Amino acid sequence: MRCLLIDDDIPTVEALRDIMDWSEYGITQLMTAHNIQDAKALFDAEVPDLVICDIEMPRGSGIDMIKWVRENGYDCAFIFFTCHESFDFASTAISYNADSYLIKPLDKQRLEPVLYKAIESLKRKRTLGEYSKLGLTWLKNKDLVEKSFWRDVLTATISPRMDLIQGEIRKRDLSLSVDGKYILFLAVVAKSEIEGEWEDSTFHYALCNLSSEVLFGGPNHDRVIPYQADDRFYVAIVLDGGIVMDKLKSEGERLIRLCKQFLKCVVTCYIGEEAAITEIAQTKTELEKRDALNIIFRGNIHFQKDRLQYDTKDRYSLDTELFTTLFVQKEKVQIVNRLKKELETLALQNKLDPMTFHSIREDFLQVVYAFLTRNNIQAHRLFAEDIAQRMYQKSENSVFDFMKWAHFITEKTIETLKEALQSEGVVEKVKRFIQENYNRDLTRDDVASNVYLTPDYLAKAFKNETGMTIKEYLNEHRIKMAKGMLIGSNASISLIATETGFDNLSYFSTVFKKLTGETPNSYRAKHQSVT
Structure with a gap:
């Protein structure tokens, strides 16, 4: 895929070009232009699949650009950005089928989901367009069309209004009832579970097919929707209502066992309440939130109505004095082992809720920073590299990720101090x-x-x-x-x-x-x- 970056400010274009790993999104060619005249000239040579464009430019605005693109029949995706929020700009951009509208300054964290959504939307449009051209969409690719429909419902790409959903069902010629009830089954695996063992796309494909086999008796079912977010692999499965919950729980337990046996990973399953088709997207959001709060009850079945039971009567505090002493003594192994034992004990007692988990991480980090400061070592520089930042961000996902991060900063802190003392x-x-x-x-x-x-x-x-x-x-x-x-x-x-x-x-x-x-x-x- 090709991407065109347009901004009259050269440093902005260069920064935008460098902050993303474009190949991760299937973008193999990156083009740049600093005004819409140059951008139009690039279309004559090679039509981009995605345009990321500033709205406010002196030699023609981004709105002028998208208007020209649409009038000439190009179907590329559009992401706009600007310095100022403006409803007029936003509404005009949307009227020309722009995918997203962001406010400067742009950063990787905000751009990533927008970029992913725009590319996935473009792929879906082009896929459906190809089927339409070939005249085979409804005959040979019904499963793909239905899978695309459920993906759009789950992500609220189709607005959760009954009339709009009914219209999409008719448009795609699907045999679905808008009046029926549905159950959402969500299978989740943390990415840290498979690091070094699988390539991401291969694992996700295997998880998706295994889930389809267990729930529907065959691979690649049209109601099995894989997606990724927040360092997790998700498989969302849409089931017709009226299923006996004990049977569904039994199938979930079987999926957990098979994943452990064949994929060598821990999968956690969530079962939503029966809901109307307009409520499924909200159910998905609620189950994802439940998973984000699940620190110690992984590898189990959880129902939407159930609460994760933590014992928080007596709040736990990390013994910072003890860990400070261990750092002074440079006892790397004891630091990591003691921390691991504390977490395991809290988990066994059902006391490791998200708030406690977060406070332990912050208290431990405070010990490290205070220790480094006393030894005249600049902690913010020591942990500025990308790997340290990524491990810190992931450290609240699970006990496993937390221990990886704690081991890393303990090792680096003590080894740096030893070097400084020499x-x-x-x-x-x-x-x-x-x-x-x-x-x-x-x-x-x-x-x-x-x-x-x-x-x-x-x-x-x-x-x-x-x-x-x-x-x-x-x-x-x-x-x-x-x-x-x-x-x-x-x-x-x-x-x-x-x-x-x-x-x-x-x-x-x-x-x-x-x-x-x-x-x-x-x-x-x-x-x-x-x-």
């Missing part, structure tokens, strides 16, 4: 960093962040070890490199000053003479004549 190792690392980056505009903060230490602490350690300040060492190395360039090249003094990291010639000359006793010109004349 003064010689830190100083050597700083020297190497300076030698590799001397030609940049380096500050003391830049150097300190490279070893996760506070600038003051690093300055003291470096001075004690070398007898020099960081600035003095940096200048000494720069002058050393400048000497070689003065002798070995005919580059101008000004150029040499710039290439060795000095921002002006005067300061370079001053430092050079201070350290060598000669001006750069005198040094070059003296040593080049010798060679």
Whole structure:
């Protein structure tokens, strides 16, 4: 698929291009334009499947662009963004079948679901369009049409109004009753369950077919709808009402056993109340919320009307003093094992509700940050990398994800402290960093962040070890490199000053003479004549 990004602000286009992994959405070609005239020209060469466009531009608005696209018969999806909320803009965009309307600044978290929804909607439209062209839609692909219908109902793509749903049933020529009752069965597996064991799409396909076999006696049933969200795999199954709940529970228990046996994962199943077709989307939302609150009752069957029973009479508090002591003693194994034991005990006692789980995570993080601060290590830099951020975000999903995150930050905290306490190792690392980056505009903060230490602490350690300040060492190395360039090249003094990291010639000359006793010109004349 091809995607076209349009904005007159070049940095916005570049940022938008870089924040997403476009290949994850099936986008293999990314085009950019900075006005609608250039964008129209790109359509002549290759028609994009998706357009992401600013509304307010000086040489033609985004509304002008979508109007031109629709008038010329292109069916590409459209996502708009702008600096200001405007009902007029939004309503006009919607009238031209725009998919979404976002307010700047754009970020990955807000763009991801919108992008996914637009691409899935485009795929569905094109799939139905192809069937229509071939004249086989209703004969050979009824299952796919019905599956698409139920997906649209569950996601509220079809508004939950009886007349609109009835209209879609007629339009798609489906044999469904809008007056009947339906039961939603939701199977859920955390993505962390299959990490390293399965490729995501393969696992989801297997889970979907196994669910279809158990509930309907065959694979790929038209009422079995797979989807993903929030690091979870979901399979939504729409059943006709009137089913005996004990029988449905028995089938759910069988699905849990088979998933454990063949897919090597823990699946949790939720069974909704009988509901009208207009209420199914809301039932799906409620079951998803129930799953989000389910920390310790996974691998079981849960009915919509049942409450997750936690014992919260006596609130639990993490023994932060104990964990602080273990960090001081650098007892990595004991920290992780003690934390795991605490969680397991709370789970066995039904006391590990979402609020308790969250407070344990925050208390543990407070211990880590306080410990690092006392040791002059900058925690926010230490855990700034993507993997740390992703693990932190997932750590409230399950005890398993929490322990992965806790093990990671414990290991990194203690190992960083050990390195920091080895003064010689830190100083050597700083020297190497300076030698590799001397030609940049380096500050003391830049150097300190490279070893996760506070600038003051690093300055003291470096001075004690070398007898020099960081600035003095940096200048000494720069002058050393400048000497070689003065002798070995005919580059101008000004150029040499710039290439060795000095921002002006005067300061370079001053430092050079201070350290060598000669001006750069005198040094070059003296040593080049010798060679």
